[in-house]
Every structure is written in C-alpha cells, then in structure tokens.
Amino acid sequence: MTEPTLGLGGRRAPAGGWRTATVAALDRPTPRGVRLLLDVPHRVEHLPGQHYVVRLTAEDGYRAQRSYSVASPPGDPQVELFVERLEDGEVSGYLADVVEPGDVLEVRGPIGGWFVWDGRGPALLVGGGSGVVPLVSMLRTARDRGRPDLLRVAAAARTRTLLPYADELAGAGALLALSREANGVRRPGRLTAADLVPLVEPGQTAFVCGSASFAEAASRLLVDELGMAPADVRVERFGPSGGPAA
Incomplete structure (x- = not known):
C-alpha cells in the first residue's frame, strides 16, 4: 500500500x-x-x-x-x-x-495525508457541525503535547445541542458561532469574517471541515476577506457524495 x-x-x-x-x-x-x-x-x-x-x-x-x-x-x-x-x-x-x-x-x-496537522506549526481550525471531529483530534493532540497555544478554533452550528463536543471546544477557548441562538454576547448568526479576525495569526495553516456549502463559505472568508493564501487553507468536505464524513 x-x-x-x-x-x-x-x-x-x-x-x-x-x-x-x-x-x-x-x-x-x-x-x-x-x-x-x-x-x-x-x-x-x-x-x-x-x-x-x-x-x-x-x-x-x-x-x-x-x-x-x-x-x-x-x-x-x-x-x-x-x-x-x-x-x-x-x-x-x-x-x-x-x-x-x-x-x-x-x-x-x-x-489520508492532506488534511493532517503535524503538531508543530500554528493552525486555525474551522469546523461546521460534525466537521469539528477531526479538529477535536488536533486539539487533544496539542493538549497532550503541552502546546494548546498553537491552535485557534472556530466551530459553527445551528444550536449548541447540535454541535458535537461543544463543551470540550468551549473549554479549549473555541469560538462557537451559533446561527439560531445567542452564545454569550454573540448574537445568532452564521460565521463571519469578523468572528475570525481575532483568531488569524501570521504563519498559520487553516483546516476547514464541514458540509460542502460550509467548507466553501468558510474557505472564501479566509481567502477573499482575510487574505490567507489558498495554499495555506486545507479543506475537507463531507456529506452524501462528499469526502470523509466527520
């Protein structure tokens, strides 16, 4: 093989x-x-x-x-x-x-070898719904290695109860962007460029995972609105006809 x-x-x-x-x-x-x-x-x-x-x-x-x-x-x-x-x-x-x-x-x-974090460089993790699953593996790896500072995380879902690992993500400092309910001072709404601005740092590789529509929208935010180089954005889509299902 x-x-x-x-x-x-x-x-x-x-x-x-x-x-x-x-x-x-x-x-x-x-x-x-x-x-x-x-x-x-x-x-x-x-x-x-x-x-x-x-x-x-x-x-x-x-x-x-x-x-x-x-x-x-x-x-x-x-x-x-x-x-x-x-x-x-x-x-x-x-x-x-x-x-x-x-x-x-x-x-x-x-x-898989493309959508893989090597545990060494800074990364921005952006997941929608069950697309957070591989990002949880990255978070846990960073924690186990004593380097949680390497990762910044944003997770999107309709409500908190529908978001897998919501408590673990929130405990790790992730931004939770909920479209149908408020989360603290954040009003209901989809993930925006303004949400991501505080999470973007020089030298990051971005990992985006979710449905085809979420992955497309999130990667456009990173590239078109926040200026990340396309080569620094790794995308994994899932769904009935997509790639790995998270």
Whole structure:
C-alpha cells in the first residue's frame, strides 16, 4: 500500500489495512449523533485529521462503507469516531441506531495525508457541525503535547445541542458561532469574517471541515476577506457524495 504524503512537510502519513474492531462503548451526545469507542487490535497509530472507513456487510453479501474522521489523539488506546445519522444513510443509520457495545465492525485506517496537522506549526481550525471531529483530534493532540497555544478554533452550528463536543471546544477557548441562538454576547448568526479576525495569526495553516456549502463559505472568508493564501487553507468536505464524513 502506498502511503500518502502529508499535507505539511514531506513525510509520509501512516496508513492501515482492514481490521476487525470491537465496539467498546458508545453514547449519543447529540440528537442525531453517536460517539463510538473502538478497540482495534494491532492498529496503525493515526495522525490528527485522518479518518477510518467502516464497512458493513449484509447477509446477502451486499456491502456499504463510509468514512469517518477520528476524534481521538494519537496514542489513545481506542479509536474514537463520531457518526452523524444522515437521511437514508445506509451506514450512519446502522451505526447511530443499531450498533451496541460488543458488536464487531470491519474498519480500515488510518487514511489520508492532506488534511493532517503535524503538531508543530500554528493552525486555525474551522469546523461546521460534525466537521469539528477531526479538529477535536488536533486539539487533544496539542493538549497532550503541552502546546494548546498553537491552535485557534472556530466551530459553527445551528444550536449548541447540535454541535458535537461543544463543551470540550468551549473549554479549549473555541469560538462557537451559533446561527439560531445567542452564545454569550454573540448574537445568532452564521460565521463571519469578523468572528475570525481575532483568531488569524501570521504563519498559520487553516483546516476547514464541514458540509460542502460550509467548507466553501468558510474557505472564501479566509481567502477573499482575510487574505490567507489558498495554499495555506486545507479543506475537507463531507456529506452524501462528499469526502470523509466527520
């Protein structure tokens, strides 16, 4: 298997093959989401920003698979995934509503080398909805390395209850931009350039993750209104026909 080159620097990103994972624990912290903790024997240690593929096989042999970003930091004994149930989602519906602790899943990972933070340089993290999941992995990595000062974070959602890891993000000093309710002195509204101005610093790489429409709007704010170079903005989109689902 050829390992992808990291988006930062010239090193190679780790990559793993298919494994049998056991669901060690789960909870449902948002109305449409489930957090899965997986035991993955002999797994390859991931980097923050990478994802896993989960594959389901029906009794008649039909297979469906979907990619989900990892929330846990490297070195964590378990792989943590957050899955948002999508309308008509073959995999997300099963993981969100049917899976129980002790169930066995087929997984492959880690995967991806472009949307990866190397843990060394300053970064601006901008996530929409469940797009915050890989950013949580980056935050936890920075915390574990004693360098939370390297990261600035903005997270957007309709309401706080719909935002995965809302309390953890807020505790890390993230800006929470809620479109349908106030958050402190911030009035309801979508993420704006004015929100991001205090978070932008020289030398940052920006990581933007969310739905296709959110990723497009947020990356335009960074490039067109805040003057970041396009080469310094890494974007990952998710959705029914997009890339990894956070």
